[in-house]
Amino acid sequence: MTHALNHALAPRAQFLLGIKDQAPLMVGVMPFGLIFGALAVETGLTPLQIVAMSAITFGGAGQIVFLQLYASGANAFLISGTVSAVNIRHALYSASMAPYFAHLPWRWKIPLAYLLTDEAYAMSIRRFEMMPAQPARHYHLLGSGLLLWVMWQITTMLGIVVGAAIPPSLGLEFAIxxxxxxxxxxxxxxxxxxxxxxxxGVVAVFAYPLPWKLSLICAGLAGMLVGFLSERQRGKRGR
Amino acid sequence: MIWLAIFISGLAVFLTRFSFIGILNRRDISPAMKSLLGYVSTAVLTAIVATETFISNHEIDMTNPKIPALVIAGIAAVLSRSVVITIAVGLVSLYLLKAIFP
Known part of the structure; x- marks a missing residue:
């Protein structure tokens, strides 16, 4: 799990490492994609709409929320607003990744941002922190994000065709x-x-009743603040 | 209507992910900001894990078999330092716990 690498990896090696790091997560992502595809058919979306949503939005939890709201007859703006709120934590991932990508041109920043899901962020930020001097590190997120993207599209389509072949009661999403x-x-x-x-952890559990999964961003911000203050406190004592 | 919802929500999700990556053009950020951002992964990923483990059917559930399964998998993670082994131990523990305490 922890390979402290001192030499700089080539783009190709970073890309393959990204795929390798992301591979175990497929245990949890694949059933999720199947469930989404099957649920979307039940909700009454056409196959084209379902595939388009997986390709355009590319975010599991947000897509499920989309279906729930659509089924309840919500209008386009309420649906979009809620899906954005559910995904607001991704702004924190963006902030966390931004210094690593600051020097890159737009043609890199746009696809990397598009691929920035929970799973891709988690696997890549770990490598970025572990290996500070890696000029080709953005290829890691590209590899990890693309594997996720391809599997998400394939399992969405399978879900449309065959339904949720893996019963949700198996709880494979727990793998994530x-x-x-x-x-x-x-x-x-x-x-x-x-x-x-x-x-x-405590804030996430007790703030859970908040709407639109806002408990996640509240917990994230509270945790960041406490970590930051605690680091400063220890720094002062050390001096 | 549905196509409008698909496009707007897709754009909104993209803009959320692009936000800071798009704004920041220099690598050097203030040390305070750097320190704060160093806690994003710990804080947000913990929130996801805690929600998945301690909430079931939209309620806090301290009897969820995922709690002991997470602890067992945590020990496996410390000992093995392997994501694959952690997932395997966690899922097997969850199934065994569900089978023993239905």
């Missing part, structure tokens, strides 16, 4: 949470990260 936990654990030896984690 398990992966995120595996990524988090090495950080938690640092006290400010541990404080950020505990704060975010």
């Amino acid at each position: 949470a398990l992966t995120f936990m595996a990524i988090l654990i090495p950080h938690l030896r640092l006290i400010p990260h541990l404080n950020a984690c505990l704060t975010s």
Whole structure:
């Protein structure tokens, strides 16, 4: 899991590492795509609309929310507003990734932003922090994001054709949470990260009743603030 | 109507992801901002894990078998340092726990 690399990897090696890092997450992503495809058919969308949504929006939780609102007869603006609110945490991923991509041209920034899902962010930020001097690091997010994108489109289509072949009761989506936990654990030896984690976990659970999954961004911001303050506090004591 | 919703929501999601990547054009950010952003992954990913593990059917559920499964998988993660092993141990634990305590 932790390969401390000192030499700079070539673009191709970064791209392949991105695919390799993202591969285990497919256990959780594939059933999610099937469920989305099947659910969208039940909701009454045409296959073209379903495929277009997976390709354009490219965000699992937001797409499910879209279906729920559409089924309830909501108008286009209410649907779009709610889907945006559900995905607002992605702005934090964007801020976190921005310094690594600041020097890149638009033709890179646009596709990288488009591919910035929870799963792709999680796997790539870990590599970026682990390997500071990597000029071709954006190829990692490209590889990891593209694998996710391709599998998301394929499983959406399969879901349309064959339905949710994997029953949701299997709980395979839990694989995504398990992966995120595996990524988090090495950080938690640092006290400010541990404080950020505990704060975010508690806020996420107790703020859950908030609408539009706003508990996630509240927990994220609270955790970031506590981590930051805790780091400053320790810095002062050290001096 | 539905096509409008698909395009607007797609654009909104893209703009959310593009926001800071689009604005920031220099690599050097203030040390305070750098420190704060260093907690994005820990804070947001924890929020996702906590929601997935402690909430079931839209309620806090402390008897969710995912809680002990997460703890067991956490031990596996520390020992193995492998994502694949962590997923395998977590899912097998979850199935065993569900089978033993239905």
